Amino acid sequence: MTQADFLKAPFPAPTELPPEEFSGPKRFFNRELSWLAFNWRVLEEAENPRVPLLERLRFVSISATNLDEFYTVRVAGLRELALEGHNNPADDGLTPSEQLELINADARKLMERQQTVWNALRVEMEAAAIVIESRDSLKKTDREHLDEMFLSNVFPVLSPLAIDPAHPFPFIPNTGFALALQMQRSSDKRELQALLPIPHQIDRFVALPVEDEVQRFLPLEELLVLYIGDLFPGYKVTGHCAFRVLRDSDLEVEDEAEDLVREFEVALKRRRRGEVIRLKLSTNAPKGLRKMIIDELHVEESEVIEIEGVIGIADLKELVLDNRRDLLWPSYTPRVPERVTDHDGDMFAAIRQKDMLLHHPYETFDMVIRFLQQAAADPDVLAIKQTLYRTSTESPIVEALCEAAEAGKSVTALVELKARFDEAANIRQARRLERAGAHVIYGFINWKTHAKISTVVRREGGKLVTYTHYGTGNYHPITARIYTDLSFFTCDAALGRDATKVFNYVGGYAEPEGLENLAISPHSLKKRLIELMEVEGDNAEAGKPAEIWAKLNSIIEPEIIDALYRASQRGVKINLVIRGICGIRPGIKGLSENIRVKSIVGRFLEHSRIVCYGNGHHLPSRRARVFMSSADWMDRNLNRRVETLVECRNDTVKAQIVSQIMAANLADEAQSWVMAPDGTFTREMPKEGETFFNCHRFFMENPSLSGRGSAGAADVPELTHTED
Template sequence: MTQADFLTSTFPPAVALPDADFTGPDRFHNRELSWLGFNWRVLEESENLRVPLLERLRFLSISATNLDEFYTVRVAGLRELVREGNTTPAQDGLSPAEQLVLINADARHLLQDQQRIFNNLREELEGNNIQILDRTALSEEDLAFLADVFMTRVFPILSPLAIDPAHPFPFIPNTGFSLALQLERKKDKRTLKALLPIPNQIDRFVFLPAAQGIIRALPLEELLLVHLDSVFPGYKAKGHCAFRVLRDSDLEVEDEAEDLVREFEVALKRRRRGEVVRLKISADAPGALKKLIMQELEVTGDEVVDIDGMIGLADLKELVVDSRPDLLWPSFTPRVPERVQDFDGDMFAAIRQKDMLLHHPYETFDMVVRFLQQAARDPNVVAIKQTLYRTSKKSPIVEALCEAAEDGKSVTALVELKARFDEAANIRQSRRLERAGAHVVYGFLDLKTHAKISTVVRREGDQLVIYTHYGTGNYHPITAKIYTDVSLFTCDADLGRDANKVFNYLSGYVEPETLDNLAISPITLKPRLLELIGQEAENARAGKPAAIWAKMNSLVDAEVIDALYAASQAGVKISLVVRGICCLRPGIEGLSDNIRVKSIVGRFLEHSRLVCFANGQELPNKKARIFLSSADWMGRNLNRRVETLVEVKNATVKAQIMSQVMAANMADVAQSWIMKPDGSFERTPVPEGAFAFNCHRFFMENPSLSGRGSAGASDVPKLTHTDD
């Protein structure tokens, strides 16, 4: 099977696996191993010669960041289960202890490959006049320059720490990076062990003056080693190593917390002090130093990884410099939708004409910001309601909400404090909003609010009109530049009422009795999804065409997977685009003959959640039922979060999702991986010089159908392209 087959109704022959029991755990692939498989795909992009050199370096950095977060959250959770003696198997039948063994083996292999790829990229960078230096390669001129850098920018924030009976081993926070030193006093040869924490308040790399057009960078730890005599005067180094600590970073909050914000502030401090789940240390570390570090951090051998190379590859993103555009993706400026331009930038006028779906980052996220900024400054706007899951540090959306509140408008902001790793930022934003006069609510203690909704109530004549934005991504202008998401703007009264009912549910715990075009978790979303999958199965059994196209980040929920298996067995043709975790096993005879799965990893991070149900005809068709959602098909999203599943009724928006967004994802070859029955993914090689359709390139070149203005054609653009 090739990736291009995804655009046809042809499904490859299913594989027979007679030794497997598909009535039990064999029908699922392990969640954690599937995630590691996704990170392997990310890492392999750093070797993809179709990707510019510095972008390959960025992919390497992303894979390192991903793996760190995986250990601080997922692996930390499994370790806790093992420590408590929990042997309950996951849905694939593996116990927590068995999962840890498999994860450890795969992750160590991944770390080794990261270092191998780094060494290869380092050589390639050097061939392109970008050098990553070590202290042995420094000239006298370099040393003079670095002496000034060290004394003015580094030395003032260093904290050298002796280790002896009067100076116990210090606490090293999560992601803390340090040098461990064996020192000898020059005057009497007395020994001293010490730590030199490497400050994270300054960049990991110091850039030296360019020499003959060569960009040169020195890791900060190398600079510290050059100037040890300034940090520890009177001593000389007899041995050293670098090490980095990862700690359990999952949050626990008391169920009866009286002040949720204060409780989360305390929990964030606890995160820094979580138990160590992984210690990365230089492979050539002196034995005595390594033993001391392991004892003090209370880690065992299986929690230690010896790194023969650079520790902290995530910091390589600092080397992706704008001064070498020839080694980066070609520049791309997101479009302003033609329809918005037709109305001179007036978002409300553009939305009044008809529903509009914007595809980010190809259509600029600035339109979402403009929607709220215009609402804040429009004297006819009386109320704004907004969910905030992840926001940027200086969020223009928060600025607009504050401006509206200060202007006397009724502003309600639902701030999710439990947005992992963004909790501190969200606490700061909630304080700002409260000071501006907004009503700030935090939803449910036991449910994350992950829905992406914004409503603006505007007085028009003697009526109040609700303008609504439903999104698949966060209200975060920075990530919106690299995440693919969709934004639906509408003034449809039913969708507006549905949104207000959701806000009432979040702020007042008023469970909505009826919703017109919306399903929400944890109440109705999963039942609606199962009902729609079941209806396709009924259509297949009745001899009607039956198909499902769906796109998401992760597919884990056992009940949904079983429903898809049942639909496949009834004859429903199911094509899935799952970027990350997929616990469903496709293409197995008698189980999933009619299911195929692909993953797209490329320039942009696939993030939108879309699903199309054929509804008795071949896909695509005008009668299909089309939905956009904030939810992945995981237990946490369907059962433990507030999420939305929005049915799209506008004909143009439906055509855009089916025949443009989904069709292009199905047709992609250049960035696609096909999932095999055993849970692994395989990228079909593209012959040198052969055309390989790239959906990201296609979207950059073709405007979204529903955002076209008066000059736009109504036809869906063809999935063709002049180059790869």
């Protein structure tokens, strides 16, 4: 289906729902179950024959990692509410206890499917000369190799522990993996229970010597069972099992913390010791060992999941082998924008020429790094301000900020300590910036600062010019290789003033007044979105074209969903590309019959947040109002975080977003799942000889259509809608 075909396609016939439910909880889908549905879509990519074999294995691993995080945060929170007797229903009407029951049932099916998919992939891997051995299949030469490897690389880091009154059960950290052993002493037949915690520092799959060009691996737990005699001399194993724990990983921080950094350091230690909320255990574990583990970890039977297969399936990512390029996605090198090369790499000159939009990962994130590195080295730059929510461990952005501070420039870094699972890394980065002389601020105790903003103040011709970068994604060079995001560079004075007001707000708590081209949460962003939805409704009732296109990770905020329902009821045509959580019910007669929802799951993780309003014209249109944002349409983003919504008014930038990026996402077939009124997602697979449009491939193969930061006004492609 081409873009034009998609735009002309009629909305599907609506489904009936009793009108009395239009204002009741059934108008929403449950957040947690919707997230699980997304993770099912991730796992199903592992079964997609159009995806290279080892990339399919990566999808299995990702689905497992996702599920672990979901349990340690979302399920842990629901569990605590249920245990404390809180039964207030969510927006969809389900209580915490009801949600837990549905989540656990669906998650168990998902974990069973992960094992099924892994077993199928393992067969394909063997055909592709990648073999997972068992301890029973090892040859003499393998044992000789393992003898040396075990003694030199594994034995020194193991801590085998007997379990008896003198040796209490040890602490097993979150995602900790261990072997439980039932043994008998050869001399007197004395029984012993023991534990062998497995450090994260050891690879889960041990490489064996290559044989006839076949790469072979042995699971670590198989290796350990082989060498139990070295760990417990004089004992023989009479039974064993493996287990893995997940703990409550949500953080609690005191509202009146005097030192936010110190409070987070303490909270991180508490997280490590959170309650066990899920225990995965080998199926057919000896009864004595099973009881000991459950009793010592204080888990209920309902929180125990017996696994026949690989425990800790997230570790399969180790088998995504870099040396098997034939089984991975074809390599791809992001492009350097033409306008930057035209100016010999000078980012300031390129931005001065015209506002510049980059579409990552198709255009390299290195331009964002270069922007800050150039600022650090430029003697005419006086000040740099930067938000840091997540970034890489060895961050070139932090390095540039430190260099700038050490050179005497005024550097302000807003480091968000509450970025989940990156808290410790962000504390380290903050300490490093402070040592370099940067002014580090941490924002609000109760609100996360999730906005993505950089400003550089430069002296030019006797006046100060502010160069500003607004992004939809984190300042993280590694994730920028696989996340689709937008980077907007400008030296527009109004946008620079708006960014400065946001920094002043987070650092000084004074709510910004008079924002010229920016809306921020938790104050004006949601209001702006809803006001523009109402305008589209007015256009529809006046007989004008009325359309909304939006692309987000998640939509669950009830006021936003109700505003979309009202717009649909007034005749606005709404197309949503929602990768993950979706609480809206599309295609309900009288409620949402003008709303379509699709999800794209593919090679790159769709992460950019975009919304386009027709403004009285059919989309795509030069007259549309086009916005990019750091915020998903969720309660946390709109009501409890500092986020940005930037209107793009430059014609070139608008055309890139609405008639290239959004239109290609809406036209995608190859990676798209379409949402039904009952919340299920379906994907059409191409018939033999049929080719589906793939938006990721399209952007990789079409440099002139990929968020072309170097485009001039004459390069704006002709819009395809003939009525505008």
